Amino acid sequence: MKEYSKKIDAAVQFIKHQADFSAKAGIILGTGLGSLVDEMEVFASIPYEDIPYFPVSTVESHKGELVFGDLAGCKVVVMKGRFHYYEGYTMKEVTFPVRVMKRLGIELLCVSNAAGGLNPAHSIGDIMLIEDHIDLFPENPLRGENLDAFGLRFPDMSEPYELRLLQQASQIAQGLGIKFRKGVYAGVQGPNLETKAEYRYLRTIGADAVGMSTVPEVIVARHMELPVFAMSAITDLCVPGKVKKISIQEVLAAAAIAEPKMIAVIKGLLARF
Template identity: 55%
Template sequence: MWEKVQQTVKYIAEKTNFTPRYGVILGSGLGGFTDDIEVGFTLPYNEIPNFPVSTVEGHKGALIFGKIAGNNVVAMQGRFHYYEGYSMQEVTFPVRVMKYLGVEKLIVSNASGGVNPFYKVGDIVLIYDHINMMPEHPLRGKNDERFGPRFVNMGEPYSRKMINKAKEIAIEQGVDVKDGIYLGLQGPTFETLSEYRMVKVLGADCVGMSTVPEVIVARHMDMEVFGISVITDMGQEDSIDNVNHDEVLIAAKNAEPKVRALIKELIIKY
């Protein structure tokens, strides 16, 4: 793994001559954030050594390098999922690469199903904790101390300082945001009604099929992490029959301008 990461980092660094400080992983329907970046370089995943290729609609598949108000940023336009058949090491490989390109702060976004009765479709949730219910762990196996410690402290997976700054920005922008705990399941099926009930009983506010592996690996390498989710469906008896990927993309797209503005200002001010 170490050799592959360094090989990929060397290729990207030679291609771009660019040192990003912020990394952004763009989830379903949120790929338009790249329009806010003063783009310097675009590298399609299929041109990058050792990179997987995203297969999910709404995930375009490129690394975007550029600036936001003078801040160096790299954005993943499309992420990888365990349910696509990749290993957890492949899913999280780009996070490792980001770290060694220079990224210190990682912003992860996703679309999720809500179970908190105070949520509604279109709500923006600042993730302050997660529950890992995926069947594989990205750190399972022999640990390479060059990446990080064998046992990672997950007491603060999502940076409290970044969350507090995001809340200040949301107030300034007049955007309503919620706090929430995200539960990660494998997918690719949307949850049954009983599974939604389970998620609620376990103490989560929303559920999705991504994010948790990337955050674990980012914390393994001591990166500061901020997570944001758009509620694209509600796990309720009167609405569950209509849940499908097209509806998720539409709901995420409708919330995208607010999410983009929030992330952009966070990069500028934090």
């Protein structure tokens, strides 16, 4: 674990040398949700491949760069592209950037993702504010020797998503006339989509949406007592009678419908922060 800590230190020192910038919030952008960067006053951008020990995005729609700048009056560091367990990375590699961003000084983590809608009330292009999650990944990012400098061995997960931020986001969305829902996100390893029986199972155990990310990053953030706000863009429907084959192009098109709403909510949160 000392070796892992040294890798975090090396990445942090490299980034500080490239971008002497003190970010208050970190943002992880999910599939098809990269346009938020266009709303920023960008100070610096670093390709993942240049950062020591940083994984490299292999997903088509994830560009793969760390962007520093100002958004809604708040200094932010944005992951334009994230990492997934299904890409072959370990959970420690998937969550490595969250550790790095914490060491860079962030005090808030905002996470977005594209997800399948399990709740019959969902429509394509909806946004869902995540209230809680169900971890169905086969590996935990905290498994192994604990990083005592970052957090406790057994972090509490009774409120993984900050209630205060959820309330503020709800107020912001309502004030802007944005339709939204709240719900539970189920995290699965992928990369295949689920069977109809699996969709029924996920709904039965209490999930409103399902995706292949977010949960590992949130676990690590909470290990470091970093407040988290997260949202899902509902890109396909996973309820009986509405399940159909879907392409990545359709996912991206649906994410594009949700994206302006997600950006507006995040900007509103950051302005308050």
